[in-house]
Amino acid sequence: MTDKISVNCQAKLSEAITCLTTMYREKKFVVVSLRPGKDRTLDQNALWFAMYKRVAEMTQIGDAADARRYCKLHFGVQILLNEDGGFQVEWYRVMRHLPYETKLAMMGACKLFGPDGFPVTSLFNRAQGVAYTDRIAGYFTSQGVVFTDLLSKEAA
Structure with missing residues (x-):
């Protein structure tokens, strides 16, 4: 039993x-x-959920949950694969062979991993969280999504 x-x-x-x-x-x-x-x-987490909502509002990705799944799989998993050898070994052993649609679905609420889906962002340290934020902003800004108001609150 561990409490934080x-x-x-x-x-x-x-x-x-x-x-x-x-x-x-x-x-x-x-x-x-x-x-x-x-x-x-x-x-x-509050910033990320605001970003997911904005992505959903300004793109055709779907709703905020869809944006979250996409970001976790495309940006979060990549950060952990690059920086965490243990994560990389297990991802390649268990997840790599699965179809894209299955991996994407597992990033969201599911019976196997619960309401937060496959653990990605919960494994981040602070620097990885910053990199994740930057990757979301960089990718979706190039698609016309505006985050300046959200990110200026983050800097304050």
């Missing part, structure tokens, strides 16, 4: 203390890791 709590307010601090106390009482041994900083997931 980002502490960014008094309520979250209380939640973390309560969780730690409960775990200690139940198990008697608890490993705690702390690091300062902001978790990339909330802000970056």
